[in-house]
Amino acid sequence: MRVLVTGGAGFIGSHTVDALLEKGYEVTILDSLEKPVHLKGKPNYIPKEARFIEGDVRKRDDFLKALSDVQIVYHFAAYQDYLPDFSKFFHVNSVGTALLYELIVEKRLPIEKVIVASSQAVAGEGLYRNAAGHEILPPIRALKQLEAGQWELRDSQNGEILQWQSTPETVANPQNQYAMSKYSQEMIALNLGRRYGIPSVALRYSIVQGPRQSFYNHYSGACRIFSLAYFFNRAPLIYEDGAQMRDYVSIKDVVRANLLVLDDSRANGEMYNVGGGKSFTVKEFCAIVARVFEKEHLAPQIPGLFRFGDTRHSVSDISKLRSLGWEPQFTPQESVRAYREYLEEQTDIEDILEYAQEKMQSLNVVRTACKKGVV
Ligand SMILES: NC(=O)c1ccc[n+]([C@@H]2O[C@H](COP(=O)([O-])OP(=O)(O)OC[C@H]3O[C@@H](n4cnc5c(N)ncnc54)[C@H](O)[C@@H]3O)[C@@H](O)[C@H]2O)c1
Secondary structure, eight states: OEEEEETTTSHHHHHHHHHHHHTTOEEEEEEOOOTTTTTTSSOTTSOTTSEEEEOOTTOHHHHHHHTTTOSEEEEOOOOOOSSSOHHHHIIIIIIHHHHHHHHHHHTTOOOOEEEEEEEGGGGTTOOEEOTTOOEEOOOOOOHHHHHTTOOSOBOTTTOOBOEEOOBOTTOOOOOSHHHHHHHHHHHIIIIIHHHTTOOEEEEEEOEEESTTOOSOOSSOOHHHHHHHHHHTTOOOBOSTTSOOEEEEEEHHHHHHHHHHHHHOGGGTTOEEEEOOSSEEEHHHHHHHHHHHTTOTTSOOBOOSEEETTOOSOBOBOOHHHHTTTOOOOOOHHHHHHHHHHHHHHOSOOOOOHHHHHHHHHHTTSEEEOSSTTOO
């Protein structure tokens, strides 16, 4: 049986490719080797047993060629960033996914299952409760609030701080360009899949961690950013006040989830959060990275910068995936350790942290609050 993995040269895709080959599947990879993700060209971890097609999911001929003789599709190729080139998010993530279903239907391709990679970002600010215990789906925080260094979400009626909750799959409140494109991708996959009898599953990953995460993306990935800072013997930079809650999931657990939903037909037509099951503040996570790199003496800088469009707290409720028998098995400490090993194996890393930071600031994505550290 042949599986197509779009974005198979990337972080999650390549680990999934390895696991599929190990299970005896034949694999085709369709990947455009986007820069800056692949600043150094085709990664050497791509196995020679896989059929590699350098091509773009926006291009009909490339996708059609990649779909030849294929029965299963993992669709990981995506544009992910915080940069304001809004249309690119929809061209790659939404139109690319629509093209996949268009080709399957038009050419009557014998595809037995499609698994698409969505994101926790779709939930936006996620689920909150007010003091009276009522559920609230708050909108994005106002720029004025952030500029004043007021980080927490507040009740619009009485100004009280709202209490964050673990967010289930039923919540969709996408606020930024990436999240909106991922939400449309979920709808395309699940609704067109249902309508045309193509078993489809959408997986909303939390922050995924482990080796092969690109060093060169502009957008933040806490593990990569903090690890690179400590690797270069610098104090890492934390946005807002560092009290943002997040959940972090190991790439090994993600691959197990990817394979589980392939085999389990109960997953067809469903969406699942794939998260770490435990929440940490960004500051706590930074301390984990500092310990792993033995750089606890380098305290993080928290100068009151914020990234416009970021969510305050993002923690996924993973009970739905747990009901299929999946449980996260690896801790953030283990993921960071594996990332450190990977980082230390590299011979040609450029120090791009400052470059990425300056680029985001020049594009007005990262901004400074007037009153620093006020919550
Ligand atoms: N890494 C995370 O923490 C995380 C969290 C939530 C969701 N996701 C989703 O998981 C998927 C994989 O993410 P990742 O972290 O492995 O990213 P990645 O950047 O490492 O991999 C994505 C791959 O897609 C390829 N690609 C990009 N645009 C393409 C195009 N137009 N045509 C063909 N290939 C293209 C890139 O070259 C890259 O190899 C994405 O859909 C992403 O939105 C990732």
